[in-house]
Amino acid sequence: MTKDQLRDFFVDQGDKAFRGNQVYEWLWQKSAHSFDAMTNISKETRSMLEEHFVINHIKVDQMQRSSDGTIKNAVRLHDGLVVESVLIPTETRTTACVSSQVGCSLDCRFCATARLKRMRNLNPDEIYDQVVAIDNESRLYFNRPLSNIVFMGMGEPLMNYNNVLNAIEKITSPEGLGMSPKRIVVSTSGVPKMIKRMADEKVKFGLAVSLHSAIDEVRTSIMPFNATFPLKDLREALEYWYAQTKSRITYEYVVWSGINDTKEAVDALVKFCKFAPSKVNIIEYNPIDDGEFQQASAKAVEMYQNILEQNGITVTVRRSRGKDIDAACGQLANKQ
Ligand code: SAH
16 A cells, blocks of 8 residues: 555544554564564554555565575565575675566567466565565675666566566665665666666666677577567667666677677677666576576687677676575575
8 A cells, every 4th residue: 555545544543643643654664574563553543454454564584695695585465476586695785676577478489487477566665665575685694785786587577567566666765775776776687668667767776788799680589478578579679768768788708609799799789788777697597497598608708708898888797696596686486
């Protein structure tokens, strides 16, 4: 319920609207799991709330820790379904990687989550609660609060647009977690219409696009939905995004041998992203299957680095984190 709905509810009950603010604060800012925790509200009011409402709080069912410090949570939702979220610590920051859907409706052939199929969208509170759980773990195990959030867990955030934006609104609001939107990145496989909508709404968080190839034929063969949202439409939406937000675009890119480890592939990438300040994150491939996909050679990755840099495009090469507990990119698949 919105704060106004809660306020109205209390007025209808013959109570003060202000009570709605109090309950709202307990629910969001203090992440109360039960009405009993709301200690500045009278016992009678709490049992009245108990009769009318439930708090569908998530439950961290299982926590796994990687040898590199990464933590993976298996998060149980009120209806028994499970999603995963990951805490990624570095020297200076703690990043939460959160899920936006149970499973995923996209069909990327190299991604384990794609095999789960999409069961449902997560609600704003279910996204928010994943962040709170990781913030608590960060304080407990690393003595510092969570610093960054990436929507790179299970699901395609832009196919659950309203709930993801609503969650971010709560995460960034002083009435929620008060985090800066500059520390949040939404990652998408590229839904052009929704990228334009974010641009129109002048959102303040960052955008990352899982590109992997700038050649339609190749991209469609590894990310079949590219047939529906071809590169031309994606590129047009990104141009619109940049025109509206002036915000740099990050591309996630895996280099596989025999798929995109050619000079032609790099040239296409340069051509695709040169129109705006861009950063390419080359991520390590995390094998999920019988070897259909193979990480390209270090030499091929170097070729990408050199050519991108020569063209003024920022490039970083990322090592995987949390591989030993299946917490790395593309490995979230509720294995337990
Ligand atoms: N659906 C959104 C959010 C998921 S982000 C998106 O596609 O952006 C997860 C990231 O991991 C994406 O960049 C995805 O392309 C990448 N990925 C998927 N499977 C992978 C694998 N096996 N190894 C490395 N990266 C992978």
